[in-house]
Structures are given as structure tokens and as C-alpha cells.
Amino acid sequence: MVEAPRNTRQRRAVAELMEDLDGFRSAQQIHALLESRDQNVGLSTVYRTLQALADADEVDALRSDDGETLYRRCSRGHHHHLVCRDCGRTVEVEGPTVERWADRVAEENGFADISHTLEIFGTCASCRP
Amino acid sequence: MVEAPRNTRQRRAVAELMEDLDGFRSAQQIHALLESRDQNVGLSTVYRTLQALADADEVDALRSDDGETLYRRCSRGHHHHLVCRDCGRTVEVEGPTVERWADRVAEENGFADISHTLEIFGTCASCRP
């Protein structure tokens, strides 16, 4: 049985902010956004809270190509992302065909305990000239 | 016109080592492997050389889930990887259907300049009880 986390001002602030965002953001961006809302939360706490939310499957985490971990409030269940490289706007996508293909390829090569990562990046309409 | 790189002992050592490996390795692992071959190469040089090889498309680079960049000598052309989580053994895989699916999904959502990442992880036959 896992202990329920305590209901602190900081956790509420982070969770509420995540509800309001619609793209992937780094921990540091989230920390800055909280300050601009006059909801100061220590950077360590932001990191810890985001990790906890990710572990609890309440946010998705993904690594940007320059090494930062980005977080976003997402719907539950397995899905992938179409992410705008400029503004971070994100569309959740599903690809049952891809899921099956990945599992089949892995099995054919004698691999077990299969998982996969798949992200699509591009420039969204409003970020184009 | 791009300048041809010089043929130095260090670049030769790294390139030769990469030929002999068949899984993804970090720059630091490669640096250590070179030492164990009595082919000492400075760590900075290992990093620079691997990046150059990756830019020249002679090795593939991929980010491990703990943030390290891993390198592997691969065949040319766009492909993806089926990687053993335990031993790093890697199978190159192609999925034309997936490529098309990703491009279509992105276009349908008004995204341009599309790229994607896709890796499959599992445990290979020889790493299982």
C-alpha cells in the first residue's frame, strides 16, 4: 500500500498549473511560470513534484533533443505525441498499427518484455511564416 | 565544399573501435575501452570524434533513458532500433508503414518539417533465464 501524498500549497500550485498548460514544459519553465503567478515554489520541490506526478501517471514526461525532461498533463492510457518544436503545442496521437508492428518485430527477433518510444516533431501551423 | 578531416591516430582508433562493437555505447564507455586497448585518447577528443562521425552519418546517436548519448556503427539510411536493455545488442529495423503513418498524422494536424524518433526496447533471447 502506497502512502498518499500530503496536500501542500506547493503540490496544489504545480498540479493546477499543469492543468492550465497545453504543451510540454521543462521543470525550470514551470518553476518560472509559478513565480509569475506569485506562487513561489522551490526548484527542488518543482522537480520532485513533477517526478511524483509522472510516477503516478498524472503527467507525461518526455526528453527534448537537448536533454531536458519536459512534462505535460495528458490523458491516461498509452499514446504518443506530435509536438511543435517552436511552441511546444502538442497533439496526442494513437497508432494501433504501430503498436502491433513494434511488438511483432520484437518477437520475430526473440525479444521479450517489449516497450517502445515514439514521438513526432514538427512546426505547427501558427508557428510558420 | 567541406574540408576532409585529418587522418590522426585518435580518429583512427575511435573509428576502428566502433567497427568492432555491435551495441550502443556511451562516449565514456568508448573512452574506457580505448584505454583498455592501450590506445589512449583524450575524453574531449572522443566526444568530438563521435559527434563528427554522427554528423557524417557514420554512426547513429541515440539518447538513453538516463540522459547519456549512445553511439553505434550502423548501416546508412533511415532506420530504427530494437535494443536489448541488458546487453545493448541491437537489431536495425525498418518500418515503411510507420514512416508513412507519422508523416500523415503530422500533416493532418497542420504540422510541417516533420521528424520522428522511434526505438523499441526489450530483453534479447540470450539475456533471458
Next chain:
DNA sequence: AGGAAGAGTGAGAACCGTTGTCAAATCGTG
């Protein structure tokens, strides 16, 4: 309500992969 127990917080230090610096070494050309 009052208070004890212990989870949570945050300023700062530590960590770690990676990149930058720059004087010295090396390569290739003439």
C-alpha cells in the same frame, strides 16, 4: 484545541555528462 511524529520544503552544494579553452603537438603540403 494542543502536541507529537514525520513527511515536505528549499537554499545551497554536489553531481555528472558534456562543452569550451588554449597552449602545445601533429598533420599535410610544398
Next chain:
DNA sequence: CACGATTTGACAACGGTTCTCACTCTTCCT
């Protein structure tokens, strides 16, 4: 060889993340 340009490598710096630990706050018990 001799020269100029490239490359190297010890070391410092960087940036995101994690750790530390004294202090605070939530929770729960009486």
C-alpha cells in the same frame, strides 16, 4: 624539412538534475 592550419587534451566551466539537512507544515491522536 618548414610552415600554417588543424587537432589534441588537461582542465575549467556549464546546465540540468539530484542530494543534504535544518526547518516548516500537515496529519493524526488524545
